[in-house]
Amino acid sequence: MRVLELNGAWELAPIPYGGVRPDQANRWYAMDVPAHWQQHDELRDYAGYMLYRKRFSYKPKKEERYHLLLPGVFYWSTVFFNGRRLGNSEGYFTPQRYDVTDLLAEENELVVEVHCPNEKNRSNKRMITGVFSHWDCLDPTTNPGGIWLAPELHAAGAAYIESCLFHTDEYDHDCATVSVKVDLTAHEAAKLKCAIELAPANFEGRSYTFERELELDAGRNKLVFQYHLEEPALWWTHDRGQPNLYRLSLTLRDGRRVSDAFEDEVGIRTVRFDNWICYLNNQRLYLKGNNQPPTDTRIARVTYDDCVRDIELYKACHMNIIRVHAHVDHPHFYRAADRLGVLIWQDFPLQWSYAREIQTVAERMIREMVRLLYNHPSIALWCCHNEPIYVLDTAGSGWLDKYKTIFSLFFWSWDRNVLDPILKRAVEETDRTRFCNKCSGEVDLPWQRGGDTHFYFGWYRDQGKSYWDFDRFVCRLRPSNLHFVTEFGAQSFPNLKNSEKFMNPDLRQIDWPELARRHSLQIELMDHWTGLQQPDLATLVEKSQRYQIELNRFYVDRIRRVKYQPNGGVLPFMFVDPNPAVQWSIVDYWREPKQSYYAMRDALRPVYPFVVFDRDRRPSLGAPVRMDVYLVNDTLNDLGEVTLVLTITDEAGRQVAEHHAKQVVGPDGPATHFLTVFESPEAPGAYTVTLRMDHAGDRFDNVYNFRVE
Numbered sequence: 001m002r003v004l005e006l007n008g009a010w011e012l013a014p015i016p017y018g019g020v021r022p023d024q025a026n027r028w029y030a031m032d033v034p035a036h037w038q039q040h041d042e043l044r045d046y047a048g049y050m051l052y053r054k055r056f057s058y059k060p061k062k063e064e065r066y067h068l069l070l071p072g073v074f075y076w077s078t079v080f081f082n083g084r085r086l087g088n089s090e091g092y093f094t095p096q097r098y099d100v101t102d103l104l105a106e107e108n109e110l111v112v113e114v115h116c117p118n119e120k121n122r123s124n125k126r127m128i129t130g131v132f133s134h135w136d137c138l139d140p141t142t143n144p145g146g147i148w149l150a151p152e153l154h155a156a157g158a159a160y161i162e163s164c165l166f167h168t169d170e171y172d173h174d175c176a177t178v179s180v181k182v183d184l185t186a187h188e189a190a191k192l193k194c195a196i197e198l199a200p201a202n203f204e205g206r207s208y209t210f211e212r213e214l215e216l217d218a219g220r221n222k223l224v225f226q227y228h229l230e231e232p233a234l235w236w237t238h239d240r241g242q243p244n245l246y247r248l249s250l251t252l253r254d255g256r257r258v259s260d261a262f263e264d265e266v267g268i269r270t271v272r273f274d275n276w277i278c279y280l281n282n283q284r285l286y287l288k289g290n291n292q293p294p295t296d297t298r299i300a301r302v303t304y305d306d307c308v309r310d311i312e313l314y315k316a317c318h319m320n321i322i323r324v325h326a327h328v329d330h331p332h333f334y335r336a337a338d339r340l341g342v343l344i345w346q347d348f349p350l351q352w353s354y355a356r357e358i359q360t361v362a363e364r365m366i367r368e369m370v371r372l373l374y375n376h377p378s379i380a381l382w383c384c385h386n387e388p389i390y391v392l393d394t395a396g397s398g399w400l401d402k403y404k405t406i407f408s409l410f411f412w413s414w415d416r417n418v419l420d421p422i423l424k425r426a427v428e429e430t431d432r433t434r435f436c437n438k439c440s441g442e443v444d445l446p447w448q449r450g451g452d453t454h455f456y457f458g459w460y461r462d463q464g465k466s467y468w469d470f471d472r473f474v475c476r477l478r479p480s481n482l483h484f485v486t487e488f489g490a491q492s493f494p495n496l497k498n499s500e501k502f503m504n505p506d507l508r509q510i511d512w513p514e515l516a517r518r519h520s521l522q523i524e525l526m527d528h529w530t531g532l533q534q535p536d537l538a539t540l541v542e543k544s545q546r547y548q549i550e551l552n553r554f555y556v557d558r559i560r561r562v563k564y565q566p567n568g569g570v571l572p573f574m575f576v577d578p579n580p581a582v583q584w585s586i587v588d589y590w591r592e593p594k595q596s597y598y599a600m601r602d603a604l605r606p607v608y609p610f611v612v613f614d615r616d617r618r619p620s621l622g623a624p625v626r627m628d629v630y631l632v633n634d635t636l637n638d639l640g641e642v643t644l645v646l647t648i649t650d651e652a653g654r655q656v657a658e659h660h661a662k663q664v665v666g667p668d669g670p671a672t673h674f675l676t677v678f679e680s681p682e683a684p685g686a687y688t689v690t691l692r693m694d695h696a697g698d699r700f701d702n703v704y705n706f707r708v709e
Contacts, residue, residue, distance in 0.1 A: 004058065006110065007033055007150035011053040012040075015113075018049055018078070022111055025051055034300040036074070036146035047143040052112040054151075060104045064155045065187060068110070070096040072149030075127050076115040082108055090361055092129055092144070093328040093349075094368045097162075100153075116145030122392050123353050128365055130326035130349025130386075136394045137293055139518050139579050148300035149331070157252070157259030159186040159216055164250050165374045166266045167433045169226070171281055176232045176268050180225040182250065186216040193253045196225065201245040201265050202339060205233050214252075234281050235267025235377040236341060237320040239606065239634070243267065243341030245377070265338060267377025273435040276452070276483040276568040278380065280343075284668065286634050287343070287569030288604045289321035290314065290586075291487065292329070293578040299330050307336035310576060313587055314342055317597065318604040323486060323571050326351040326386040328369060337378035344378045345486075345571075347440065348423065350385040353408070353415050362419065363426045370430045382431070384423040385439040387454070388415035394460070395522040402462070410445065441487065444480045454487035454573070458551045459525060467554050468615070475558060483566050487573040488555045491526055492548040492596060493541040494577070494588035500537070501590075502580040507537045521582040542595075548586070549599040556603040557610045560632050564670045572600065602702070606634045609644050609674075609693040610702055617707040624680035625706055629661060629691060632671040639665040644674050645692045651685045684708050 010033045013025035029040055037043045037050055060066060068081060070089075078088040079098060082105060086098040119125050122134050131137065132144045154160070162183040169177040180196060192214050199207040208229055214221075233244035245265045252259040269281055278285045295302045295310060307330065314322060322337065323345040337344050348366050366384065373379055389408040392401055408416070420439045427436040437451055444450025455474065458467030474481050493499050502519060504510045512532070515521040526532060530547050534540040552572055559570045577589040586597040603610075614626040629646060633639055642665050648657040661674040681687060689704040 002064075002155040004056075004153040005150050006054055006056060006152060010147075012037060013051045013053075014043065014046055015049045015051055018113060018115060020049075020051065020113075022051060022053055028053070033147045034072070034150050036144055036148060036298050036300050038143055038145070039298060039301070045141070047116065047118045047145060050114045050116075050145060052114060052147055054110045056108055056110070057106060058104060058108060058153065059106060060101075061155070064157060065099065065101045065160065066104050067154045067156070067160065068098045068100045069152045069154060070112070070147070071152070073112065073114055073147050074116045074132075074144045075129060078113040080111040080113075090128075091365050091368070092132070092148070093372065094365055095372070104153075110151065112147065112151075114145060114147065116143060118143055123390055124355045125353070126355050126358060128349055128354075128358060128362055130347070130351045131293065132327060132349070134351055135326070136522075137520055137574065137578065137581065137583050138297055139581075141518060142297055142579075144299070146300060157254055157257060158188065158190055159184055159192055159252055159254070160260040161250065161252065161262045162220070163371060164248070164262045164264065165371065166248055166264070167374070168268050168270050169433075171234070171268070171270050174231045176229045176234075178227055178229060178268060180227075180248075180250070182223045182225070184214075184216060184221045184223065184252070186218055186221060188218045190216050190254065192216060192259060195249075195251045195253070197249045198229070198246040198266075199249070200233070201247040203233060203242065203244050205244075206231070229268065232268045235269040235338075237280065237285065237343055238315050238341035239318070239320050240280065240283065240285065240636070241341075243339060243377075245338060248375075264375050265335070266375050267338065269377050271343070271380045271434065273381065273568070275566070277564060278568055284564075285320070286563055286668065287321045287571070288634075289319040289323060289343075289345075289569070289571045290317075290575035291323045291325040291571060291573045292333075292575055293325055294327055295329055295333055295578070297579040302330040302332060304332040304336060307333040308340065309591060311336050311340045311342055313591070313593070313597075314575065315340060317601045318606060321345060321380065321569065321571065322575075323347065325574065328373075334373060334376045334378060338376055342378060343380040344376070345381055345383060346373060346379050347383045347386055350388070350415075352387055352389060352391040353413065354419070356414060356419075359419055359422065363422060366423050367426050367430045370427055374431060379434065381435040381437060382427050383437040383440050384427065385415060385420045387441040388413055388420055388439045389441075395516070396524060409443065410448075415439075416442065444478065444483075450481060450483075452484040452486045453481045455485065455555070456488060458554070459490045459529065461525065461528065467551055470555070470558070471614075479562070480566070482559060482562050484569050485555070485559050485567070486569075486571045488552070489573045489584040490529065490548045490551045491520070491522060491583050492544040492585075492594060493582050494580075494590075495592055495594060496538050496541050498580075498588050498590050498592055499541055499582075503537075505537055507534065507540060510537075515582060519579075519581045526582070545595045548594075548596045552586075552596060552600055553603050556600075557612055560608065560610070561612055561628075561630055561671050563632055570604075602700070605700065607639065607693070607695075607698060607700075608632050608634075608702075609691050609700065611646070611689060611691050611704055613704065613706060615706070617709055618680070619709055620682065620684060624678040627677040627679065627689065629674040629677065630671045631663070631665055631674060631693070633665050634668055636667045638667050639695065642693065642695045646675075646677060647690050647692070648679060648681070649688045649690070650681070650683065651687075656681055656687070681708050
């Protein structure tokens with residue numbers, strides 16, 4: 001099989017509407033592909049229709065058949081090859097394949113008409129682009145239109161491989177059963193030999209080879225091969241073992257000649273969920289991670305090294321799962337996750353509410369997404385829709401919009417109650433090996449069964465006066481909503497030097513409306529929780545990150561307290577900025593961690609001692625402050641007897657109380673309760689609580705504060 005990448009220099013021309021011929025275009029620009037057209041200096045604000053043209057030379061062979069592949073075009077496209085219209089497509093990540101055998105010549109012209117408008121009706125969206133079109137974490141002035149993955153010309157023999165899907169059926173007692181599902185298309189009936197090999201890709205070990213003789217009918221042939229592998233090397237997350245990968249090779253031979261070949265990296269592993277508890281290779285695994293936006297707003301320029309850099313930051317933060325939030329990311333991202341041993345929660349690109357006419361297209365497209373990403377061992381589960389509710393602007397809206405949002409969240413919405421069950425069935429018919437979540441952010445109530453949940457107590461003021469309302473309304477009244485938590489957080493500014501890259505360093509001269517319009521800042525909420533009136537920008541940066549740290553740890557402590565009882569995972573929102581921004585991230589666009597990153601790293605430690613308070617202040621004549629002390633162990637190590645020391649000091653640094661507690665802590669399991677302390681210092685002021693663990697060379701101090709008024 002020969003492959004010609006049609007990347008590099010292309011021509012592109014804006015056109016007023018579809019159907020304009022290349023000779024009718026007014027002006028052609030030169031640009032390298034893959035790219036988004038707004039990356040061109042003269043097209044930075046353009047949205048709409050664009051003609052792309054590529055001329056190339058090739059020497060076709062009579063015995064070969066040729067297919068043109070377009071793996072990524074934003075969003076609608078119509079393809080012409082040497083003057084012949086090949087077809088049209090919708091979807092930014094769905095691959096297109098066209099047989100061009102009878103059209104290919106020594107000199108060729110490929111023309112692609114691309115349409116990617118800015119949708120104005122945000123409550124009735126038509127484009128299935130997820131966060132690329134409507135989100136509070138991307139610059140809304142950007143448009144993703146363009147050819148973002150390079151087209152390719154594939155040469156094959158009389159039969160070619162359309163797809164090859166690999167999965168592990170089961171693993172037990174050092175033996176795995178794996179299946180290979182192959183779709184082949186033959187130009188005419190033929191007898192071929194098929195060779196399948198599984199060879200170690202990133203480790204030294206045993207290879208497995210299998211051969212079959214095939215009798216193919218003319219047209220499409222669907223084949224399923226099942227094999228039993230003795231003592232295979234398993235794929236594990238980085239915190240449980242090695243992410244061992246095999247190179248799956250499938251070769252079709254017509255006599256001595258190779259008709260077509262396929263190669264991919266796969267992993268032998270099983271993943272299942274039981275009431276939101278994950279089991280990897282039949283071993284229970286507590287999931288800790290974060291939400292990943294597009295690796296870059298301009299996804300076409302993402303490199304493999306970019307993805308490795310991000311995932312290494314996840315790993316260093318003790319995270320073993322990444323939620324690809326309401327989009328399909330660059331192929332490099334999934335390959336990096338496979339190789340670095342991090343699971344992926346994969347969202348379909350639906351964000352908030354859509355027009356009803358998308359149903360048929362969405363059903364087709366979600367099947368294509370599943371097949372596209374099927375072979376990645378890192379993919380642990382699918383999710384059909386993020387927050388299928390009525391949302392126009394998360395920063396604030398009128399009473400009617402708020403009513404529509406509340407009604408769609410707690411009672412009924414077409415997206416959640418009609419569309420999403422259809423999409424879930426489509427996924428389950430396409431992939432019977434992974435769990436599929438109907439939608440993300442569905443609250444568990446007496447009249448509806450919930451799923452994973454999102455909480456913004458401490459940020460969105462509609463949810464309460466402070467994050468302490470989370471204790472009252474969720475932890476006490478409806479703890480079933482803690483099965484799996486996939487969003488919470490607060491905005492913060494990047495570190496000072498990086499903040500100054502996109503805002504005035506003089507706090508008095510900052511253009512606040514521009515920060516809100518282009519860089520995600522929610523002005524009123526930031527002012528309420530942090531206060532915009534600070535002495536200087538450095539102080540504002542520090543205070544915003546400090547509040548983000550405080551709120552994130554509040555949630556993590558309460559969620560890890562109910563580990564496995566019932567909680568199966570904790571994923572704050574969110575990890576990194578896709579563009580320069582002031583938002584919920586703990587790592588900025590330039591990949592510099594904020595202080596909140598290091599605090600999150602502490603809060604997600606594999607062995608983590610923590611304190612859960614019943615309040616953060618004590619009136620001088622009120623009830624004492626209650627402190628419940630826990631330790632959670634996510635490792636497979638039996639810790640034995642662990643001693644924790646809790647000390648309380650006043651503002652002058654004088655110790656006012658000290659408590660010791662010992663407990664036996666076994667391997668990975670629910671949080672262990674060490675002791676409950678009631679403290680009633682009478683002198684007003686700030687008090688510091690330090691919980692110290694010093695066990696088997698692992699020393700950690702977890703520091704908290706409360707006030708007496």
